Amino acid sequence: MTAIETQVQYGSYMTSEQVYMTQEDDWDRDLLLDPAWEKQQRKTFTAWCNSHLRKAGTQIENIEEDFRNGLKLMLLLEVISGERLPKPDKGKMRFHKIANVNKALDFICSKGVKLVSIGAEEIVDGNVKMTLGMIWTIILRFAIQDISVEGEHFSWLGKTAPYRNVNVQNFHISWKDGLALCALIHRHRPDLIDYSKLRKDDPMGNLNTAFEVAEKYLDIPKMLDAEDIVNTPKPDEKAIMTYVSCFYHAFAGAEQAETAAKRICKVLAVNQENEKLMEEYEKLASELLEWIRRTIPWLENRVAEQTMRAMQQKLEDFRDYRRVHKPPKVQEKCQLEINFNTLQTKLRLSNRPAFMPSEGKMVSDIANAWKGLEQVEKGYEEWLLTEIRRLERLDHLAEKFKQKCSLHESWTSGKVELLSMKDYESASLMEIRALMRKHEAFESDLAAHQDRVEQIAAIAQELNELDYHDAVTINARCQGICDQWDNLGTLTQKRRDSLERVEKLWETIDQLYLEFAKRAAPFNNWMDGAMEDLQDMFIVHSIEEIQSLITAHDQFKATLPEADKERIATMGIQNEIVKIAQTYGIKLSGVNPYTNLSPQDITDKWDAVKHLVPLRDQMLQEEVARQQSNERLRRQFAAQANIIGPWIQTKMEEISHVSVDIAGSLEEQMSNLKQYEQNIINYKCNIDKLEGDHQLSQESLIFDNKHTNYTMEHVRVGWEQLLTTIARTINEVENQILTRDAKGISQEQLNEFRASFNHFDRKRNGMMDPDDFRACLISMGYDLGEVEFARIMTLVDSNNTGVVTFQAFIDFMTRETAETDTADQVMASFKILASDKTYITVEELRRELPPEQADYCISRMTSYIGSGAPPGALDYISFSSALYGESDL
Numbered sequence: 001m002t003a004i005e006t007q008v009q010y011g012s013y014m015t016s017e018q019v020y021m022t023q024e025d026d027w028d029r030d031l032l033l034d035p036a037w038e039k040q041q042r043k044t045f046t047a048w049c050n051s052h053l054r055k056a057g058t059q060i061e062n063i064e065e066d067f068r069n070g071l072k073l074m075l076l077l078e079v080i081s082g083e084r085l086p087k088p089d090k091g092k093m094r095f096h097k098i099a100n101v102n103k104a105l106d107f108i109c110s111k112g113v114k115l116v117s118i119g120a121e122e123i124v125d126g127n128v129k130m131t132l133g134m135i136w137t138i139i140l141r142f143a144i145q146d147i148s149v150e151g152e153h154f155s156w157l158g159k160t161a162p163y164r165n166v167n168v169q170n171f172h173i174s175w176k177d178g179l180a181l182c183a184l185i186h187r188h189r190p191d192l193i194d195y196s197k198l199r200k201d202d203p204m205g206n207l208n209t210a211f212e213v214a215e216k217y218l219d220i221p222k223m224l225d226a227e228d229i230v231n232t233p234k235p236d237e238k239a240i241m242t243y244v245s246c247f248y249h250a251f252a253g254a255e256q257a258e259t260a261a262k263r264i265c266k267v268l269a270v271n272q273e274n275e276k277l278m279e280e281y282e283k284l285a286s287e288l289l290e291w292i293r294r295t296i297p298w299l300e301n302r303v304a305e306q307t308m309r310a311m312q313q314k315l316e317d318f319r320d321y322r323r324v325h326k327p328p329k330v331q332e333k334c335q336l337e338i339n340f341n342t343l344q345t346k347l348r349l350s351n352r353p354a355f356m357p358s359e360g361k362m363v364s365d366i367a368n369a370w371k372g373l374e375q376v377e378k379g380y381e382e383w384l385l386t387e388i389r390r391l392e393r394l395d396h397l398a399e400k401f402k403q404k405c406s407l408h409e410s411w412t413s414g415k416v417e418l419l420s421m422k423d424y425e426s427a428s429l430m431e432i433r434a435l436m437r438k439h440e441a442f443e444s445d446l447a448a449h450q451d452r453v454e455q456i457a458a459i460a461q462e463l464n465e466l467d468y469h470d471a472v473t474i475n476a477r478c479q480g481i482c483d484q485w486d487n488l489g490t491l492t493q494k495r496r497d498s499l500e501r502v503e504k505l506w507e508t509i510d511q512l513y514l515e516f517a518k519r520a521a522p523f524n525n526w527m528d529g530a531m532e533d534l535q536d537m538f539i540v541h542s543i544e545e546i547q548s549l550i551t552a553h554d555q556f557k558a559t560l561p562e563a564d565k566e567r568i569a570t571m572g573i574q575n576e577i578v579k580i581a582q583t584y585g586i587k588l589s590g591v592n593p594y595t596n597l598s599p600q601d602i603t604d605k606w607d608a609v610k611h612l613v614p615l616r617d618q619m620l621q622e623e624v625a626r627q628q629s630n631e632r633l634r635r636q637f638a639a640q641a642n643i644i645g646p647w648i649q650t651k652m653e654e655i656s657h658v659s660v661d662i663a664g665s666l667e668e669q670m671s672n673l674k675q676y677e678q679n680i681i682n683y684k685c686n687i688d689k690l691e692g693d694h695q696l697s698q699e700s701l702i703f704d705n706k707h708t709n710y711t712m713e714h715v716r717v718g719w720e721q722l723l724t725t726i727a728r729t730i731n732e733v734e735n736q737i738l739t740r741d742a743k744g745i746s747q748e749q750l751n752e753f754r755a756s757f758n759h760f761d762r763k764r765n766g767m768m769d770p771d772d773f774r775a776c777l778i779s780m781g782y783d784l785g786e787v788e789f790a791r792i793m794t795l796v797d798s799n800n801t802g803v804v805t806f807q808a809f810i811d812f813m814t815r816e817t818a819e820t821d822t823a824d825q826v827m828a829s830f831k832i833l834a835s836d837k838t839y840i841t842v843e844e845l846r847r848e849l850p851p852e853q854a855d856y857c858i859s860r861m862t863s864y865i866g867s868g869a870p871p872g873a874l875d876y877i878s879f880s881s882a883l884y885g886e887s888d889l
Contacts, residue, residue: 036228036231036232036236037232037235037236037239038128038129038132039228040224040225040228040229040232040235040236040239041132041136041236041238041239042063042128042132043223043224043225043228043239044223044224044236044238044239044242044243045063045132045135045136045139045239045242046060046061046063047221047222047223048135048139048143048221048223048242048243048246049063049076049135050221051220051221051246052076052079052080053072053075053076053079054868055079055837055838055868056075056078056079056868057866057867057868058072058075060072063128063131063132063135064126064127064128064131065126067101067123067131068097068123068124068125068126069092069096069097069100069124070088070097070098070099070100070101070102070103070104070120070123070124071088071100073100073101073104073123074088074100074103074104074107076138077104077107077108077138080138080142080143081107081111081142083107085103085104085107086103088100088103094124097124098120098121098124101120101123101124102120105118105119105120105134108134108137108138108141111141112141113137113140113141115134115137117130117133118130118133118134118137136238136242139238139242139245143242143245143246143249144241144242144245157180157184157244159184159187160180160183160184160187163179163183163186163187163195165177165179165200166179166180166183168180170237171237171240171241171244172234172235172236172237172240173234173235175229175235175240175244176203176229176230176235177200177203177206178198178203178204178205178206178207178208178209178210178226179198179200179206181206181207181210181214181244181247182195182198182206182209182210183195184244184247185210185213185214185218185247188251189217189218192213192217193209193210193213203226203229203230204226204227204230207224207226207229207230208226211224211226214246214247214250218247218250219250219835220243220246220247220250223239223242223243223246224239224240224243250835260828260829260830260832260833260848261829261833261848261849261850263825263826263829264826264829264830264833264849264853264857265849265850265853267826267883268853268856268857269853270350270352271352271883272856273346274343274346274347274350274352274355277339277342277343277346278343278355278357280339281336281339281340281343281355281357281361282357282358282361284332284335284336284339285336285357285361285366286361287332288329288332288333288336288366289360289361289365289366289369291329292369292370292372292373293369295321295325295373296372296373296376299373299376299377299379299380300376300380302383304387304390304391304467305387305391306469307391307469308388308391308392308395311384311387311388311391312388314384315384315385315388315698318380318381318384319695322716323691330720330723333366333370334723334724334727334728336363336366337363337724337727337728337731338727338728338731340355340357340363341728341731341732341735342731342734342735342738343355345735345738345739346738348811349738349739351884352883352884353884354798374717378713381713385703388701389703390466392539392701393466393539394463394466394468394469396537396539397459397462397463397466397468398463398468398470398474399537400459400536400537401456401459401460401463401474401478403532403535403537404452404455404456404459404532405456405477405478405481407452407528407532408449408452408453408456408481409481411449412481412484412485412488415442415488416484416487416488416491418442419442419488419491419492419494419495420491422498423435430593431593432499434513434593434594435499435593436499436500437513437514437517437593437594438517438593438594438595439492439495439496439499441517441518441521441594441595442492443492443496444518444521444522445521445525446488446489446492448521448522448525453481453482453485456478456481457478457482460474460475460477460478512573512576513592513593513594513595514594515573516570516573516574516592516594516595517592517594517595517597518594519566519569519570519573520570520595520597520602521595521597523563523566523567523570523602524597524601524602524605526563526566527602527605527606527608527609528605530556530563530609530612531605531608531609531612533556534609534612534613534615534616535612538623540623540627541701541702541703541704542627543624543627543628543631545627546620546623546624546627547624549620549623550620550624553616553617553620557613560609560610560613564606567602567606570602571599571602571603574599629700630697630700630702633693633696633697633700633702634697634702634705634706634707635707636693637690637693637694637697637705637708638705638707638708638710640686640689640690640693641690641708641710641711641712641715642708642710643686644686644687644690644710644715645710645714645715645718647683648715648718648719648721648722649718651676651679651680651722652718652721652722652725654676655673655676655722655725655726655729656725656729656765656766665747666733666736666737666740666747666750667737669733670730670733670734670737673726673729673730673733674730676726677726677727677730680722680723680726687715687719690712690715691712694712732806732807735807736750736807736810739810739811739814745814750810753809753810753813754806756776756779756780757776757806757809759776760772760773760775760776760779766805766806767803767804767805767806768803768804768809769802769803769804770793770797770802770804773793773796773804773809774789776809777789777792792812795811795812796808796809796811796812823880823881823883823884826880826883826884827876827877827880827881830876830877830879830880831876833845833848833849834876837869838864838866838877839864839866839869839873839874839875839876840861840873840874840876841870841872841873841874842858842872842874845857845858845874857874857876857879858874860879860882861874861875861876861878861879862874862875862878862879863875
């Protein structure tokens with residue numbers, strides 16, 4: 001029995017070094033190698049070499065010829081060792097070939113193998129026996145020694161002992177009938193061979209069955225011929241040992257494959273769950289951004305309505321948006337931030353890269369979009385209120401314009417016809433003088449009405465500047481009045497010229513009529529102005545403004561006694577006329593030739609003025625009452641706002657203190673925060689009541705409040721921030737609980753971490769700057785250099801914010817002790833399933849993995865682009881890297 005035979009016998013033991021020490025004796029005897037054995041070794045060793053060279057996309061045909069230049073020999077050693085050899089010489093001269101073979105032999109020697117009687121010259125010369133000896137040495141070192149190093153020593157062949165007609169005692173005649181090979185296959189893969197149908201008297205059939213099954217299902221190439229084994233009295237044990245070692249390597253990975261499959265299933269399950277959360281985040285973010293995108297154009301629409309009613313409807317639509325449509329979106333935004341933080345925590349705990357949402361869907365993008373929405377929303381509300389004030393002003397001016405136009409048109413009615421008359425042509429001297437004075441009185445009246453015309457033009461201009469919707473009608477009416485006024489001026493001047501031409505013919509004039517007319521006309525104009533002022537419409541927004549109007553009205557009433565004196569004086573002139581007429585027996589026509597005003601007209605207008613004064617008093621008092629009611633609304637709103645505003649600020653501060661408080665467990669903190677949340681929800685009724693008061697103020701057109709610095713917008717923003725803060729704080733505590741449970745951290749450790757954090761949080765804002773963080777680490781026993789501290793800062797402050805949050809601090813303190821999977825581990829697991837190939841087939845995935853995980857891998861893996869792979873081969877290396885890096889998985 002040879003030394004090799006002694007090594008593989010059950011219960012025997014021989015080290016690898018002792019095996020190699022027997023090489024020299026073995027190959028001295030091989031100089032007289034039996035031809036049948038030589039044939040078997042040539043075929044077996046060639047097939048064994050090709051089983052490895054095919055991984056590099058090549059093979060050999062003649063073992064002594066194809067290794068002569070040393071190139072494929074070096075390639076073979078690189079494939080089976082997984083290491084790089086020195087760069088081969090590219091020349092074809094004999095010394096180039098010897099150099100390449102020597103590089104291969106030096107590599108073999110570097111692995112602890114002593115090469116005796118094998119030189120590079122014999123290999124280059126094609127010495128078949130030396131070449132076979134060298135290949136056997138390689139097989140011993142890289143195929144069979146692995147079994148010895150693992151302590152197995154081929155003892156796994158004992159698993160064939162229970163099979164009938166199988167008794168493995170050596171590596172030659174024990175394998176001639178083929179039953180040992182079939183038993184070995186059946187022991188590990190009973191589904192491939194029906195051992196009960198095999199017969200000991202059919203060695204050819206048994207051997208061919210074993211060879212075919214091994215090549216088809218186990219990826220073991222056919223290295224032997226059944227005829228050579230059966231017809232040889234003692235088959236070559238090296239060939240048999242080489243072939244049998246392939247079975248060990250094929251079956252040794254079965255259990256590893258199962259373990260690898262479980263690991264892959266676990267990794268894929270985590271990845272699938274995270275992908276689902278990512279898809280949900282993308283969906284929610286897209287829907288929220290789409291709502292913001294649709295809402296902003298509506299809020300940016302600044303097309304003003306033409307009527308107050310339409311603008312008030314716009315304001316009511318905006319209130320519905322604030323009360324009904326926006327609050328659910330505030331909740332969605334808050335929930336989206338919570339989901340994002342939870343997802344990032346799960347990814348961090350499973351050693352996955354942080355989730356990077358699609359472009360434009362980051363939490364910061366959503367926050368910026370929301371900020372833009374609120375800015376547009378604020379501008380829209382301000383525009384609405386400004387536009388309502390503008391329309392209110394326009395309606396007032398339009399009414400005032402119509403009133404003044406009506407008065408002016410009433411005054412000008414018939415004036416053109418009057419000025420166009422030629423009554424002076426047939427009048428007497430007295431009548432001519434009367435007509436002249438009457439015309440002078442008219443000119444005086446015309447001049448007095450100039451101010452009203454200018455007022456009408458000024459109001460029309462202001463209406464145009466404020467973009468009044470019916471400006472065309474206003475402009476047309478104003479233009480008609482101005483044209484008529486110019487025409488009146490022309491006609492007036494023309495009539496004066498005519499009267500002056502005949503004035504020299506007439507000298508007598510009644511001075512009293514003239515004086516009456518001159519005094520009555522201004523007084524009549526004053527009464528017209530007073531009546532116009534007493535009936536003038538007004539608009540005020542505060543008690544101070546109405547008080548100013550009341551003061552002006554009181555001043556007007558103070559002038560009434562003086563006006564009454566003027567009236568009495570004017571009426572005295574008429575009385576004097578009557579007295580003179582009665583004294584001198586003058587028959588009066590009853591009509592003053594110088595004016596159309598009669599004493600009765602003065603009396604009637606004076607009575608009208610006295611009647612309008614108390615009506616004006618009543619209107620002013622009613623407006624005082626309305627402004628007092630508005631003031632009560634202001635005070636009512638301010639009283640509540642001055643309570644709610646500080647309450648919200650206090651709650652914000654209390655929540656920030658709870659988040660860093662080390663008293664009690666995380667569950668107790670969560671309970672306290674939930675209680676705070678419930679208290680905040682219960683306080684919502686106060687916000688709603690304040691909203692009601694705010695609505696009443698706006699319906700009363702109250703737009704300012706000097707009794708408080710808090711507006712409804714301030715309270716709304718504070719309330720939304722409070723809701724967001726409590727929700728975010730609860731989420732942070734939940735993430736701390738999740739981290740604690742996932743990492744196995746005790747409550748005492750968390751308290752210790754929190755106490756350390758709070759101690760070095762010098763600003764008491766829930767964050768540490770880098771210097772405080774370094775001091776904290778040193779206090780906990782870390783020996784920090786600049787490089788190490790910079791590395792730690794990239795972990796706890798990946799966004800370069802310049803601060804370390806408590807959550808980042810907790811993650812750092814627990815991260816280095818976490819037991820997580822890595823990309824290299826997953827890659828090694830796939831390599832086991834692929835039988836050490838750099839690619840994997842669909843059949844191998846479906847055989848080793850559950851259907852769901854197999855389908856997932858097949859759908860995500862890219863095609864293998866290397867050489868020597870069958871069609872449909874998949875690249876598991878890039879897939880494994882993608883699981884732990886940035887990708888679209």
